[in-house]
Amino acid sequence: MFDQYGLWRLDCESGLVYWSRDVYLIHGLEPADGTVNLQAAIDRYHPEDAKIVSQMVEECVQYQRPFRFVLRLKHRDQGYKLVKSTGCYRETPEGKSELIGTFSEFALPIRSIATTE
Amino acid sequence: MFCDSQGRGPGLELASEYVSSVAGDQEIVDSLGHCETLYDIFRILKRLTISSGFKYFNMLRLPAASDATLNDISIITNWPPELIGAYDRMGLISHSPIIKAMQQSTKPLVWNLSDINSDRGDGKENEVLNLFGEYGIVNGVYFHTADANGQHGTLGLSGEREQPDHDELIRLSYIANHAFEQATSLVTVKSRNIDVLTQRERECIHWTANGKTSGEVAKILGISENTVNHHMASSAQKLETVNKAHTVAKAIRQGMVSGKGEI
Numbered sequence: 001m002f003d004q005y006g007l008w009r010l011d012c013e014s015g016l017v018y019w020s021r022d023v024y025l026i027h028g029l030e031p032a033d034g035t036v037n038l039q040a041a042i043d044r045y046h047p048e049d050a051k052i053v054s055q056m057v058e059e060c061v062q063y064q065r066p067f068r069f070v071l072r073l074k075h076r077d078q079g080y081k082l083v084k085s086t087g088c089y090r091e092t093p094e095g096k097s098e099l100i101g102t103f104s105e106f107a108l109p110i111r112s113i114a115t116t117e
Numbered sequence: 118m119f120c121d122s123q124g125r126g127p128g129l130e131l132a133s134e135y136v137s138s139v140a141g142d143q144e145i146v147d148s149l150g151h152c153e154t155l156y157d158i159f160r161i162l163k164r165l166t167i168s169s170g171f172k173y174f175n176m177l178r179l180p181a182a183s184d185a186t187l188n189d190i191s192i193i194t195n196w197p198p199e200l201i202g203a204y205d206r207m208g209l210i211s212h213s214p215i216i217k218a219m220q221q222s223t224k225p226l227v228w229n230l231s232d233i234n235s236d237r238g239d240g241k242e243n244e245v246l247n248l249f250g251e252y253g254i255v256n257g258v259y260f261h262t263a264d265a266n267g268q269h270g271t272l273g274l275s276g277e278r279e280q281p282d283h284d285e286l287i288r289l290s291y292i293a294n295h296a297f298e299q300a301t302s303l304v305t306v307k308s309r310n311i312d313v314l315t316q317r318e319r320e321c322i323h324w325t326a327n328g329k330t331s332g333e334v335a336k337i338l339g340i341s342e343n344t345v346n347h348h349m350a351s352s353a354q355k356l357e358t359v360n361k362a363h364t365v366a367k368a369i370r371q372g373m374v375s376g377k378g379e380i
Contacts, residue, residue: 010362011362012360012361012362012363013360013361013362014325014330014331014361014362015325015326015349015360015361015362015364015365016325016328016330017328034328035328035329035330036328037326037327037328038326038327038328038365038366038369039323039326039327039369039374040327042369048155051154051155051156051370052154052155052156054366054369054370055154055156055157055370056156057366058363058366058367058370061359061360061362061363061366062358062359062363070198082188082198084198097360097362099362106198106202107202108199108202108203108206
């Protein structure tokens, strides 16, 4: 099984967030369609880290500069686990503003290969 | 915790130019006093680290008996997460000569890797030399810090530059203690902005932050979608934000949004 590696998107015009399947799975949730409750998602971080997440997102929207972090996400009943996220601002071909980024569990890099065969 | 950004932030212009002088140090300390989040402090310490000729900083609290990893005691740092992960995988904190020194003395500790690592007690001297050498960490300084509540910690600067002189140690120690106290005392600052928003504006922001489209917000509140958009535009003007996403993110950061719904 491949490691989970998700994508997320924040539509600047609507203020709404969308996750790919793996982002839900990393959060320990069943994948769902539609928008994401951003407040609830940020609340799942360690209280010290939640403030950092919201500030980084805010500044990425405001100043259009990329970010990356490795922070603590609640992990069911087992405390916290480290997750890694990147984000950057972009304009779509239609001229709309959005943030897009990646999301994964943080793991030490180990040289390896995998195939679907 | 690790983060990095090329973004700027409001209220941090005072620290935008680090000046190697008493006046410059006071500007840094004043900037630290204005910090509202650990991320604000992170940016100031990162600038200080680089302008002082170091590569990395890490602010730690001194470990309690239950703390088993560097990750447990780290407050803010720009150490690469891979370094922290490898450090903890090797279990290095239990015999850390740095932690031991900080627990035994409040004096600044100027160290170089080969000397301080020569008698760890866990037989991992070579692993440590290899690990830190990979990241260009060969020497540095740690400052013992404490806050008004008696929490002890340390701020370390590391890299591969010449040993700081006496004056620089005094200056950096002054800044380190201010940074530590500010970091440990941070509380959520409730924004005064919430008072200028109307009830409807707060409700529209709340439901948008909870993942509702403007059509859904309109149905929830029993108003038209146009009115929802008007309230969001009006909120953006008051909060000085540029779009709905910015409005929502700022509202979340400033604690204006309530509710702990499901994702």
